[in-house]
Amino acid sequence: MTLPRVVVIGAGFAGLKAVKGLADLPCEVALFDKHNYHLFQPLLYQVATAALSPADIAYPIRRIFRNQQNVIVSMVRVDRIDLKRNFIAIEKSIVGYDYLVIAAGATHSYFGRDDWEQSAPGLKSIDDATAIRKRMLMAFEEAEHEADPDSRRAKLTFIVVGGGPTGVEMAGALREIAAQDIPRDFRSIDTVNTRIILLQGGDRLLPAMHPDLSERARKDLEAMGVEVRVNARVTEIDDRGVNIGAERIECQNVIWAAGVQAAQLTRSLGVPLDKAGRVLVDPDLSIPNFPNAFVVGDAASIIDSRTHLPVPGLAPAAMQMGKFVAEIIHDEILVGHAIERPKFKYRDKGVMATIGKAKAVADLRGWRFGGVFAWLAWSLIHVMFLISHRSRIFVMAGWIWDYVSTSREARLITGPVRARLSRPALYVESEGASTTPKS
């Protein structure tokens, strides 16, 4: 007897929950992901800002399912999906399915200006994070050697585009590095000449939260020294700076935290998508007319049947969707035929964003607070949801260590480097030193 086969694409929060929900079911679960690890995206900005190592927040997928015998993990990128004929295509092979769960996640969106990506990288993968970390650290190394004051100022100006949680967290963390680590370790860079600018297109930060918390986040960031600009729509980005309408800011470090879109794979489905490329799913999260194919997580677009609000692109929503779909598949496989399906209801647990050391904001179903308690709550919740005990213990211990020592020690520049040094730092420091060789 051939077991029914469930294909799951993507091992993010949604995909993992879907696969776990099918444990002990007489079926064959095939999980595909282009990476060999599950990534805890909410802490990715801490890798980009040298507080954590990649292995702290990424965990081998195969390790997660070591003991779930009905799962086969493949590290491979799915090229195409044929909903009508029930198969997915991978290079020259195809894999048929009885049920399909698309949990392919999201990537950056530059709102039609993909040429900005080169100058303004986004933060979605481990490689993105280590690239941003390298770029940031190289900016300080280059500034230390830079003689021209304008060029030096541009190297020490960091612009974060986007005032959602990722943008707020990046800006706060950058400011902490610039204020705490860099002036102590460099001889010619001080806190004053590093600028961190956070640009938000809308009229307040953290638009998913209550306006009081938006205001609190702005004040906290400004007190730390971040320049927060609302109603600031970026009109151009290039290698040397950013335009906001008629205004130009010279800057060599731009980080994009403004827009997301569903993974490219949804384009191959031939079904209606929203503007961000997300699949407009039915209330049971299946694709209209394809009841055996579901979309969960950031790739799904759905209005909650209870609140009539869009379900947000957050980890808790993704996990709930994965679990919900697994239950439907579970029940149908057990009874052997289609059943009447429930509608997905998002249980909103709230939203949080950290701003800096002992500073965060939390909006937990009407219970709104900021400061050190929000930060402790944020830390505990994030550590709790890490996938392994080892990560939980080591991330928590690392945070405590860094809190006490006020230092970030994962400041490694790895991969090929092309430094643009105008002169050895030596001459910046020692004004009296001759530039001709000593004899």
Added chain:
Amino acid sequence: MTLPRVVVIGAGFAGLKAVKGLADLPCEVALFDKHNYHLFQPLLYQVATAALSPADIAYPIRRIFRNQQNVIVSMVRVDRIDLKRNFIAIEKSIVGYDYLVIAAGATHSYFGRDDWEQSAPGLKSIDDATAIRKRMLMAFEEAEHEADPDSRRAKLTFIVVGGGPTGVEMAGALREIAAQDIPRDFRSIDTVNTRIILLQGGDRLLPAMHPDLSERARKDLEAMGVEVRVNARVTEIDDRGVNIGAERIECQNVIWAAGVQAAQLTRSLGVPLDKAGRVLVDPDLSIPNFPNAFVVGDAASIIDSRTHLPVPGLAPAAMQMGKFVAEIIHDEILVGHAIERPKFKYRDKGVMATIGKAKAVADLRGWRFGGVFAWLAWSLIHVMFLISHRSRIFVMAGWIWDYVSTSREARLITGPVRARLSRPALYVESEGASTTPKS
């Protein structure tokens, strides 16, 4: 008054000790390194084999000298040295010096067969280590998908060339991964079909140790399942395998741990070098005829004046050399003129190599032992010499954790991946599954 300037090239063990030895001296110390971190090379193989993260064994150089005010750190590659005119050249700039300390370290040597590097990467930098880690993990991912048994066998064959400490440690660690982690996490790879082969050109492993320990290491490795081959001279390496004289082993994963040579920079000096490119220094570690220029660490070639043996390329020797040279410079700067210099004497503290969990060999000045005590001694000594308290605590805690859990969790494949998958793993596992789509 212009302070005397000491230029130090390289922030390895020797360079760090040299710079530290000049603290509190009225001089300007300019430290150049192409990386922004000091690397604890003895544990690099643990990054390559997914036991540690890069940040565990690499530490920002600027952080090390945060409180040593007379040091200026530059992350830059030195292009050329002009000993006659007392300057170093960096791109278009030059930096003059009163004293020069060359601590540029060593790189791989392929004994004239640089074309082997592509197929048989060596292990000297963080990027080398993450590249080897990726290659090793991808071999298992690809093998899981491979239908052809010969190709599968080649993907699951790992050859380590070189039976010194690095080769022994790599082979042992690879065997542990292959025996412990892989079979539990993959569905179609078992301990039996992964081969780890350690090739040694000479007649015994660990030639720097007593023959009894060589024998012990060989027995321990063989008991773990490593195939140890002595008197095995590699005559050819390509993408598909290795030749040992007339014998051919098909293999897609070769790691080079056989030869080292001094960093390229020594070639620019125009002074006599040994076969490995190391500078033949005077007994005071200065370059003959250039008393203000020293070479320390792996780039120096010297016969110990007491034992009449070559000083080995080990971390303790490098540290002793750095300290020795700093003392000479220190004294000369303080008295203001050249002094009679002592001869460098290497204090041999012994050699150790780890083989696997609770297995190592130690040869400490005639006190020779193996097994769990050697392994504990090895662990403690390596942790002790790590550069930061944070690394010490986290590396030690990580080892204890992994010892208890028998798992390596830094198994991340990062950077661009070009998988060569012959078919989805699905079909390896489910013999009965049809390769045509289900309807």
